[in-house]
Amino acid sequence: MAHVLPLWNIPSLGVKDSQAQFPVRRIFCVGRNYVEHQKEMGGDGREVPFFFIKSAHALVPGGGNVHYPPKTSNYHYETEMVVAIGKGGRRIDAKQANEHIYGYGVGLDMTRRDLQQLGKDHGRPWDFGKDFDAAAPCSALVPAARSGHPAKGAIWLKVNGKERQRADLSDMIWSVPEQIAYLSEYYTLEPGDLIYSGTPAGVGPVKAGDDLHAGVEGVGELKVKIVAAL
Ligand code: MN
Numbered sequence: 001m002a003h004v005l006p007l008w009n010i011p012s013l014g015v016k017d018s019q020a021q022f023p024v025r026r027i028f029c030v031g032r033n034y035v036e037h038q039k040e041m042g043g044d045g046r047e048v049p050f051f052f053i054k055s056a057h058a059l060v061p062g063g064g065n066v067h068y069p070p071k072t073s074n075y076h077y078e079t080e081m082v083v084a085i086g087k088g089g090r091r092i093d094a095k096q097a098n099e100h101i102y103g104y105g106v107g108l109d110m111t112r113r114d115l116q117q118l119g120k121d122h123g124r125p126w127d128f129g130k131d132f133d134a135a136a137p138c139s140a141l142v143p144a145a146r147s148g149h150p151a152k153g154a155i156w157l158k159v160n161g162k163e164r165q166r167a168d169l170s171d172m173i174w175s176v177p178e179q180i181a182y183l184s185e186y187y188t189l190e191p192g193d194l195i196y197s198g199t200p201a202g203v204g205p206v207k208a209g210d211d212l213h214a215g216v217e218g219v220g221e222l223k224v225k226i227v228a229a230l
Pocket of ligand 1: 030
């Protein structure tokens with residue numbers, strides 16, 4: 001079929017020890033899914049987590065250089081385990097949710113915190129704070145067939161070699177299967193969907209020149225360098 005524009009590539013992630021790519025459809029992100037992070041964001045640690053969405057075109061596959069984004073002076077990291085959906089479905093039972101997972105990665109939910117706060121203050125959407133160019137760096141995926149389904153293990157971030165975030169996956173308020181069950185009541189989950197499963201406490205700002213090094217035990221690591229704005 002002819003198109004009036006040249007077709008662009010489908011956003012995709014690498015797969016560890018493989019030449020094959022994982023094509024990405026949508027990116028769902030859970031907010032406030034670790035108690036200590038809820039508290040640092042002004043919550044009482046008891047709220048129900050919620051979701052927002054980023055465009056798949058915001059991915060930075062495998063990390064690397066990321067330009068400091070425009071229109072912010074408070075650009076934050078949030079280290080998260082990323083869940084890659086391999087088999088779609090709706091109204092998925094949490095007990096069967098793992099069967100829908102292709103694999104796992106390490107992601108950064110990069111955030112223009114000042115624009116997100118502006119949205120919160122005025123009851124407006126979060127998109128400008130959360131969904132922008134290069135807002136979703138993510139490592140290559142490890143297939144669940146190799147990693148299993150990590151429900152505990154360290155999640156951490158170093159900035160310029162200094163540890164800024166460290167928690168355990170078991171500190172999540174909503175487990176990954178619970179997130180899949182919840183999301184699939186609202187959306188038909190499709191192969192290629194990603195879920196950023198929330199960040200622990202310790203979020204903070206970065207500037208051009210900073211080196212970010214994130215990891216999830218049993219899943220992998222991700223390195224990002226913030227470079228000058230375009
Ligand atoms: Mn997040």
